[in-house]
Amino acid sequence: MNPRPMDEPVTPKWLLPVLANVAIAVLAGTATPPGAAAVAAAQSFLLLYAGVFALVGMSLTMIVGLVATDRSLLGIRHRVLAQAVHRASSMAAMAFLVAHLVVKILAGHARAADAVVFRPTALGLGALAFDLLLMVMITGLLRAWFAAGTRPGLWRTLHVISYFAWPVAIVHGLTAGRQAAGWVTWGYVLSLVTVGLALLTRVLLVVRPVDPVREALEPDSPRRETSVRPTAVRR
Amino acid sequence: MTPTFTTLGSPRLSMGFDRFERLDLGRHRAMHGRIPPLSLGDLIELVERVDLRGRGGAAFPFGRKLAAVSTTGPPAVVLVNAAEGEPGSLKDATLLTRAPHLVLDGALLAAAALHAREVVVGVVEGGPGESSLREAIAEREPRVPVRVVGLVERFISGEGGALVRAASGDVPIPPGRKVRASTSGVDGFPTLLSNAETFAQLAVLASLGPELFASAGTPREPGTVLLTVAGATVVEVAAGTPLRTVLEHCEVDPGQGVLVGGYHGAWLNPQAAASAVVSRAGLEAVGGTLGAGIVLPLGHGVCPLEEVIGVTTYLAAQSAGQCGPCRLGLPDVVRTLSELAAGSGGIAAVRRAVGIGRGRGACNHPDGTARFVSSALEVFARDIEIHRDHGTCGLPTGVSLPLPRDDTAPRLTIDWARCAGHGVCAYVVPELVHLDRNGYPVLVNSPMPAWVEREARRAVAMCPALALRMTGGR
Known part of the structure; x- marks a missing residue:
């Protein structure tokens, strides 16, 4: 299954030199007239579509992330695969989100502060979604650290925030900028409903009634997490 | 030392x-x-x-x-x-x-x-x-x-x-x-x-x-041999010297059995050890091997099966991790031996696990380990019977055979209150984790070899219940 060479570094050795060379080539390319035209075209493309791609990537991340937790239909290998897709699509979505912010600010459609400061406007909702998703992403990367810590359940609480941030991002996408086509709006609504139903199924399937023994031990914390087990006794 | x-x-x-x-x-x-x-x-x-x-x-x-x-x-x-x-x-x-x-x-x-x-x-x-x-x-x-x-x-x-x-x-x-x-x-x-x-x-x-x-030694094997006895004494003896004389000279008792040829060698029962002479032919005649001249008697009052498990665990962790028969086969041997010691497994399962590496892999590490384990099954048959019937032989279980201690290597730890038996860890690091019949993880209890560390970290990051973590570490 895994051919595993010895002492393989986490990032391949060739990655950094290749990236540096590509960056230099792109910078050099922009100095030429066709290069400048290509960059301008890329910018206007990102201006129009980076946000859309980020939103689609996020939706995919949400759906696959939820699917990855399923035990009733999926085998372990499918769940491992789903986790990998979840991670990859979330990274792609975040990359497009950053590109979306950068080109919008560079084009003068928004100020730098608008990217992070929440206000009750269409733009402000985007900032709120970005803040929350950034937090979810960073804590997501630190998952192993939470697992080693004293309160692994905290990670789940933080990760669940994405179920709030994602709809906010969708509302921002549909209300800010150009008018969305009807099928686009319906597509997002369908995603929201599907994920909502899947989430409901998960909660119903997975969260068990609180153990009476635990109830007795911890009478003041009848917590129900969306975790696969109630929280540990010692907490 | x-x-x-x-x-x-x-x-x-x-x-x-x-x-x-x-x-x-x-x-x-x-x-x-x-x-x-x-x-x-x-x-x-x-x-x-x-x-x-x-x-x-x-x-x-x-x-x-x-x-x-x-x-x-x-x-x-x-x-x-x-x-x-x-x-x-x-x-x-x-x-x-x-x-x-x-x-x-x-x-x-x-x-x-x-x-x-x-x-x-x-x-x-x-x-x-x-x-x-x-x-x-x-x-x-x-x-x-x-x-x-x-x-x-x-x-x-x-x-x-x-x-x-x-x-x-x-x-x-x-x-x-x-x-x-x-x-x-x-x-x-x-x-x-x-x-x-x-x-x-x-x-x-x-x-x-x-x-x-050629004035010392046997006609077929002239000269002397260097032996390391009980991991503490080096002794030069003429080839053909009775093993018993060597043990007496070094003031050690053959105990429950004598391991000759090191951890890729074979166990001799006390009778065989008493009749054997120190030479290639002499040790082969009783089912042993001279190897690099290692002689390790196992004293009375320790559980032989636990000793064998301790050494096999060490050998599994010493694999370079480059050949499948060794990387996955040796943890499997440890697992079947542990089940045997707990009274839930059988000798047949150990023999099956041991046979998988035969003649395969870049070096003779799986083969040598197989010889070590197979001979132990013969020599400690009585102890194994007791384990099969009672799940323990009651003897103390600290490993007395010489093994280097590696306390710096990281280990996997399970938070049992969180673990829900998803089984993702056993899929990601089969070298360290397998599932019991209820689907819950069983860890190979050994210091983690460096080559498996990355996969182990991946398993920690992927555990759906956040129940797995790494402790220790370089």
Whole structure:
């Protein structure tokens, strides 16, 4: 299954030199007239579509992330695969989100502060979604650290925030900028409903009634997490 | 730990050990004299007259090794293997610390006969042998350059192919495809590779001459043998000495059984140990092997099955992790043995697990481990029966056989209150985790080898219940 060479570094050795060379080539390319035209075209493309791609990537991340937790239909290998897709699509979505912010600010459609400061406007909702998703992403990367810590359940609480941030991002996408086509709006609504139903199924399937023994031990914390087990006794 | 040294009969390699802690060049010359150079033909003839064999474990005829390297072509390299990775062996370290010039004499004699370009000595990095050897090289001015290569001590670093790679500046693990060192060894040059004791024996042989050399030992196996007894005492005995005499001399009891040939060797039951003589033929006659001269009696009052599990766990963790039969096969052996000890498994399952590696893999690590475990199943059959019926034999379970402790390696830990038996960990790191019949993880309880660390971290990050973590760590 895994051919595993010895002492393989986490990032391949060739990655950094290749990236540096590509960056230099792109910078050099922009100095030429066709290069400048290509960059301008890329910018206007990102201006129009980076946000859309980020939103689609996020939706995919949400759906696959939820699917990855399923035990009733999926085998372990499918769940491992789903986790990998979840991670990859979330990274792609975040990359497009950053590109979306950068080109919008560079084009003068928004100020730098608008990217992070929440206000009750269409733009402000985007900032709120970005803040929350950034937090979810960073804590997501630190998952192993939470697992080693004293309160692994905290990670789940933080990760669940994405179920709030994602709809906010969708509302921002549909209300800010150009008018969305009807099928686009319906597509997002369908995603929201599907994920909502899947989430409901998960909660119903997975969260068990609180153990009476635990109830007795911890009478003041009848917590129900969306975790696969109630929280540990010692907490 | 400095090993004690004793001699049974007249000392050869250990001549002068009774008077001097270390034989510097002057003392060495006074004991063994100056060895005259020999032509390759004379050297091969001399070696073949006493049928000198390699002393690293495989007992390959040294004359044939010499002849294989001698073909006209690029200059040869003489590679001395003194990097004993076996925890139960101290003989090479003893030779290097106390009689380094004897090893160098033998190596330089072969090097001169082969017109070699260099002599390379592989030693345990930072061990006492290394400093003594470097000092010895400085004391004399060898005509052929002598290079010392330090290896981190681990079980497979003593494997010949691993040593050749280390001497060529490569990662010290056995090469995936077998290459004969005599054809292409260190840096691609034809290489004469043998154990440190072999070269010391060669020097003694050249100094005594074949008749005197054969005055000790058996007609088929002339000369003496270096043994490491109970992981603490190095003893030089004439081949053919009864094993019982050796054990009595070292004041150890055969106990519940005697392991001969090290952790790739075989267990002898006390009766076999009492009747065996120390020689290749003598130990093979009772189902054992001389190997690198390791003799490990297992005392009374410890659980033999737990000892075997402890050693097998160590051997599994010592794998380089490059061949599937070893990487997944050895943890499987540990698992079946543990089930056997707990009374839930069976001997048949252990035999199946042991058979998987036979004849496969880059080196004989899976094979040697299989021999060790299979012989234990025979010799400790009674104890295993008790385990099968009761789940324990009631004897204390601390491992008494010599094993290096590695407390710096990370381990996987399970938060049992969180674990929900998803089984993702067993899928991601089958080397460390398998699932019990209820789908909950069972960990191979060993320090984690470096090659599996990355996958283990992945398992920690992927555990759906956040129930897995790594503790310890470099």
